[in-house]
Amino acid sequence: MVAGEIFIAALIQVLLEKLMSRDLLDFARHEGIHKELKKWSTTLEMIQAVLSVAEEKQLTSKSVKLWLDDLRDLAYDTEDMLEKLFTELLRRKIENLHQAISSEVWSFIPTCGTGFGNLMFNFVWEINETTRRLEGISQRKDSLGLNDIDGSMMEWKRPPSSSFPDGPMIGRDVYKRKIVKLLLRSQQSNLKFDVVGIVGMSGVGKTTLAELVFKDDAMKHFDIKVWVSVSDDFNYVRLTKAILKSIKLESDTDEEFHKLQEHLSKILVDNKFLIVLDDVRNTKNDLHDLWLTFQSPFRAGAPGSKIIVTTREVDVAKAMGAVRNYTLECVSDDDCWNAFVQHAFFIRNTSEVPNLGSLRKKIIAKCNGLPLAARTLGGLLHCREINEWEDILNDKSWTLSDQSNILPLLRLSYHYLPSHLKRCFAYCSVLPEDYEFEEKQLILLWMAEGLIQQPEGRRQIEDLGREYFRELLSRSFFQKSRKDESKYVMHELMNDLAQWVAGEICFRLEDKLDCDNQCRTFEKARHSSYIKAGLDGIQRLGDFSKFKHLRTFLPLAQSYSYNEHGFLSDNVTFHVIPKLQYLRVLSLKGYCIVNLPDSIGELKLLRYLDLSHTNIISLPESITSIYNLQTLLLECCNDLGELPTGMKNLTNLRHLNNSSQYSLKGMPPYLGKLTNLQTLPNFLVGKDSGFSGVGELGSLLHLRGTLRIARLENVNGAKDAAMANLAGKNGIDALQLDWYKGEITDIDVLEMLQPPRMLKELTLIRYGGLKFPSWMGNPSLANMVLIRLEDCKGCRFLPPLGQLVSLKELIIKRMSGVESIGSEFYGEGCLNPFPLLETISFENMENWKEWFPVETNNGMEGFPQLKELVVRSCRKLKGKLPHIPSTLSKLVVDDCPELVVSIPRNQMLCELDIENCKEAVYEDEADIMSLRSINISPAAEFQYQAEGFMQGLRRLKDLKVYSCEGMSFLWHDELQQLTCLRHLIIDDSSLQHPTLDGEETRQVELWLPTKLETLELRKCDNLVKVPEGLHLTLLQELHIYECPSLISFPESGLPSSLQVLKIEHCKNLISLVHEEEYSNCAATCLESLVIRNCPSLKSISSANGSLPARFKHLSIRYCPTLQCLSWGKLPDNLRKLEIYDCDNLICLSSSCELPEALESFQIWSCNRLESLKATLPKSLKSLLICNCGQLKWITDRFDGNNCLQYIYIKWCKDLRSLPEGLHHLINLGTLIIEKCEKLVSFPQGGCQLQT
Structure with a gap:
């Protein structure tokens, strides 16, 4: 082979x-x-x-x-x-x-x-x-002498189970214990972190071992845990973004590398982290230099942080400064056999395996001590009779050699796949290494390519595709993603195998194309994919028009991308793609395209069209002549107003995904003719004959998954609703019924919209009837796990939801007709209401007065499994909450001024949020050591119960205190006991220090815990200056809101660690930095300053004052007396500048210079500004000027602004000309100019914008 x-x-x-x-x-x-x-x-x-x-x-x-x-x-x-x-x-x-x-x-x-x-x-x-x-x-x-013979490859026998045996890792227990022990030690290098290497050949189990260590309970010792796949390309920008994404923090994808590193440093500062860099390779022999650049932010972490590196080469680990390497050798014969048994027999007890004699030795020999080989061979032989194993083990493919570096076992495993699975796996060669994919996504692509044929009988093709997928999964061709359990990946060796077997039929744009083979590639390739760039134009994608037989056009997003959006040239959309007449798969997902050419209808063989996350406004009617179309994906197309009227022609359409799309006016007429539809998450009931009515759903018998029916006020009576036949759609898991404006007559409609018994989730929004239908709360809905009721304002009583034995989550909002909740809610005669309920939330119940507890004869209290209770904005609710079970971990009570809240005796409680309630009662016996977050606001009698309260809060990380007299004890030495506290919000005008000056100021500062990272001061009426000294060496963010007496900042400066400062609604603040404060303020690490609604602010700094040198981001909004940002010079490192609604601003700085590092400049509604009076810096990428009525000119010319990608100018009524050199902006992708009445022409050559 x-x-x-x-x-x-x-x-x-x-x-x-x-x-x-x-x-x-x-x-x-x-x-x-x-x-x-x-x-x-x-x-x-x-x-x-x-x-x-x-x-x-x-x-x-x-x-x-x-x-x-x-x-x-x-x-x-x-x-x-x-x-x-x-x-x-x-x-x-x-x-x-x-x-x-x-x-x-x-x-x-x-x-x-x-x-x-x-x-x-x-x-x-x-x-x-x-x-x-x-x-x-x-x-x-x-x-060639190829003659007919009897016999063929062995018949494929489907195994009795397609589940993947997730057994324990075999043969690596000793390694695991050693590595875990090492990770828990203090650092051994002179840095704050150590690198630990796991080294070994492909398939030996490096990644699996790292995963076991990563998931070990002992790793809770680390504050931050991150897993990143590296592979061939050690691109430190990509890897830094991937780490930020893994921590689930937003970041601008266009940020420069140094900005990303600063962002990461800020996150890691004084946090003990564990980062796994999986599959690092040294393909260019420059890894050491790359590593030195990449690892800089890790120095900000807490001592004892660790980085695990898995790699095939020990030199890679050495280049990254590993303090210890663990080299994995092949596993023992016994361990290899045990791994094989797990996958061949789906059992873990080897004593249950029949005696295989010499076969055992042959199997062990073929695996060569590699766990991956043992798993793969087990998966291969699992679906064969034991008497067939000998033939496979003697296959000549074991002894063949070639140049591919593909393991013989993997080749053989592919060789013995049934032919239909071979095609499916080979198609996966379009997926880049480490690309995460969803099962359904891949199945739909297989269907579009004709790799799955319609099965006989009533069985759906998707079910057969799922069977194919599960079979490949069970044979280890796919494996679960380690980062997202809902997705899958291919092992690097399997990815290599897929490319090898696909050969010339698959072309990935990232692959280097030999000039000598270009013509052959254009002739042979059938499938192509590529990783999207920010701007994909004809220069990058023009060659696609040369592919004579291309079936797949599949752009994919980088795995670390925070969003999927990018720009696609009209030349590609209108001139390249229509030439690909054999396309089955076309994806334009995430591109900022507005429309498609009519010629899209000429792609007659197209079966899969993905326009999700685009700005598409309308679809051409010609799309309804693509009769083969099976899948049309329109998720998050929020500008799409309507679908083509001829959609009824697309009788092969099976998946119409219009989820997260709320701009549609209705569904096209006769949608019921699309009887093959399985996916239709959003159905809008039309008001007239130009749209489909709800009865069109009746013939859509195969719907699955989620279905939202909106605009139900347009339903033409109960008879029309009954035609929808929702009860007969057993494939629906989640149902949302939504009225735009409810009516009393809705009860007749809702009664006829009875859902199927297998339904798991139900949502009702703006239902207008006076009572709920008879089927609500019926025990026959035994699979229901979630119910949402919102804005059903006509109903006085809740349905008997306590009878739903599987219900786990219940959310009730804005039910203004409900005044009491009691037995009707639990279910009359129900002995154990809500047996599995974990979350219950009531919000904005404006007339709710009483909540009666469960009354049963068997002593059951109700809600035995409750973990989260939320009651918000129920202003008339009186008395106490019902019994709170010991399982509760989160209690939120907010804006319930008549309610008394008892802090429960509960060892599980982690989060407590009590705001604006009548009383908060703390019982001395209560065990609250588990609390991590507290938010307490006015509760008059809290002070009498608070003795010893602080003793139970030693692990607290987040504390919010709002004008609570009962919490006045916090402003003494009690607060310092909270040694784990990281985030503190004080919203307290009762902080009675006449001027917060002198000795008292220092005392307030000293009472703050020294490890604070974020401090917010709100509504501190007497605060004239920020307290002196603030010796909070870890403080990163300081937010000051509505402190009307605040005039300036302390002469001694801000904490040196401070990175973000936000000041809002401080009406007397005049300036931030004075001349005498220059040295102290300039020495801070401050990077971001946001000032909003400060009407007395005249400047940020004086003539000799200066903002910190590391300053990167400045945002000023609604400061009407501001005349100049700085009477000195703006910081050299400033990268992002935003100025909004500063009516008196006349200049940016007295030096008339913008910082050379500036990348983004936005200025809105500065009506006295006549010119920027500055040369635009060469680093500038984005320029936005809006509603500057007296702006006459921007700058003389664009001079060397090769980084500029985006220009937006609007409502500048006096603007007469644009800068010269516009046509020299070689990277300009977007130019928008609107409502500039006096601008009559472009500068010379300005219309020749090639990009």
Whole structure:
């Protein structure tokens, strides 16, 4: 078996089945081409008979290999031809149906004006050419001595279970214990972190061992844990972004590397972290230098931080400064056998395995001590009878050698896949290494490519695809992602195998293309993918028009991307893509495209179209002539107002994903004709005949997953609702029923919208009836796990939801008709209401007054499994909460001024949030050591219960205190006891220190815990200056809100660690930095300053004052007296500058210079500004100027601004000209100029914008 092994047996079988189609044969007879198609069948059957021989001979015969290559290409071309015939057949059926001709006796005669004569002429020519090529390949078969034989590859037997055996890792326990022990030690290097290497060959288990260590309970010792896949490209920008994303923090994808590093440093500062860098390689021999650049932020972490590196080469670990390397050798024979048994027999007790004699030794020998090999061989033999194992173990493929570096076992495992799975796996070569994919995503792509054929009977093709996927998973061709359990990845070796078997049929844009082989690649490639860039234009993608037979156009997002958006040139959309007439898969996901060309309708073979996350406004009507379309993805297309009226033509459509899309006015008419639909998450009921009514859902019997029915006020009565037949749609898991404006008559409609019994989630929004339907709370809905009721304002009583035995989450909002909750809610006579409920939330229940506890005769309290209780804005609710079970971990009570809240005796409670309640009662006996976050606001009697309260809060990390007299004890030495406190918010005008000056100020400062990272001061009316000294050496963020007496900042400066300062609604603040404060303020690490709504602010700094040198971000909004940002010089490192609504601003700085490092500049509503009076820095990427009414000119010219990508100018009524040199902006991607009345022309050459 050599590179690019042919997997055409399944394709030949598919072609033969299509050639036997009754409809195709009738069509062929009518058009006089049936004799040619008969020849095709005969020739393909003879070829099929010798494929097994050819597959064996190609291992030793180059001529046979070339014959198989040509046969593969011819088979693909033949399939394309047949697809054209089937498409024409489908077109005629649909158009004849429109003419009301019986579907049983339909005409082959084409409608007028279709140009069918020319079409059939081309078909006949192509058919004859295909016949000639088939005859030629058959003759070559004979000359190569490929003769028919009896027998074929062993029949594939489906295993009794397709679940993947997630057994324990075998043979690495000692390594695991050693590594865990090392990770828990203090650092051994002179840095704050140590690098630990796990070294070994591919498949030996490096990643699996690292994962076991990573998931070990002892690793809770670390504050931050991150897993990053590295692979071939040690791109430190990509890796830094990946770490930030793993921590789930937003970041601008266009940020420069130094900004990303600063962001990461800020996050890691004084946090003990564990980072796994998986599969690091040294492909360019410059790893040491790259590592030195990359690892800088790690020095900010707490001592004892660790980095695990998995790699094939010990030199890689050494280059990264590993203090210890663990080299994994092959596992022992016994361990290898145990791993094999787990996957071959799906059992873990080897004593249950039958005695296999000499087979055991052969199996162990074939695995070579590699766990991956043991798992893969186990998966291969699992679906075979034991008497067949000997043949596989003696297969000659074990001893073949070639240049591919593919493990013989992996090649053999692929070789013994059934042919239909071979094609499915080979298609995965379009996926980049470490790319995470979803099961459904891959199945839909397989379907579009024709790799899964419609099964017989009622079984759906998606179910068969799921079976294929699970089989490949069970054989270790796929594995679960370590970062997202809902996704999958391929092991690097499997990815190599997929590319090897696919050979020339797959082309990835990132792969280097040999100039000598370009023409061959354009001729042979059928599938292509690439990683999207920020701007993809004709220069990058122009060559795609040369691919003669391309079936897949699949741009993919980087795994670390925070968002998927990018720009695609119109030249690609309108001129390149329409030329790809054989496309089955077209994805434009995440591109900022607004429309598609009408010529998209010429892609007649297209089955999969993904326009998700685009700015598409409308779809061309021509799309409704793509009769083969199976999947249309429109997720998050929030500008799309309506779908084409001819959607009813797309009778093959199975998946129409319009989720997270709320701009649609309705569904196109006759949607019920799309009877194959399975996915339709969003159905909007139309108001008139131009849209589909809810009754159209009745014929959509195969719907699955989530269904939201909106605009239910447009339903034409109960009869119309009954036609939807929701109860018969057992595939629906989640149902949302949504009215825009509810009416009293809604009860009749809702009664008829009874959901299926298998439903798991139900949401009702703006239902207007006076009572809930009879089916609500019915115990027959035994699978219901979540219910949301929102804005159902007419109902006075809640339904008996306590009877739903599987319910886990209940959310009730804005039910203004409800005044009491009691037995009707629990279920009359229900002995154990809400047995599994974990979360219950009541919000904005404006008339709710009483909550009666559960009353049962068996002593049950109700809510035995409750973990989270939230009660918000229920202002009339009186008395106490019902019994709170010991399982509760989160209690939130907010804006319930008549409610008394008892802090429960609960060892599980982690989060406590009590705001604006009548009373908060703390019981001395309560065990609250588990609390991590507290938010307490006014509660008059808290002070009397608070003695000893602080003793239970030693592990507290977050504390919010709002004007609570009962918490006044905090302003003494009690607060310092909270040694774990990291985030503190004080919103307290009762902080009674007359001027907060002198000795008292220092005392307030001293009472703060020294490890604070974030401090917010709100509504401190007497605060004139920020307290002196603030010796909080870890403080990173300081926020000051609504402190009306604040004038300036302390002469002694701010904490040196401070990075972010936000000041809002401080009406007397005049300036931030004075001359005498220059040295202290300039010495801080401050990077970001945000000032908003400070009406007295005149400048940020005085003439001799200065902002900190590391200053990167400045944002000022709503400061009407501000005249100049700085009477000195703006910081050299400033990268982002935002100025909004500063009516008196006349200049940016007295130096008339903008910082050379500036990348983003936004200025809005500064009506006295006449000019920027500065040269735009060469680093500038984005320029936005809006509503500056007196702005006459921006700058003289664009001079060397090659970084500028985005210009937006709007509502500048006095602007007369644009800077010269506009056409020299070689990277400008977006230029928007609106409502600038006096701007009459572009500068010379300004319209010649190539980008």
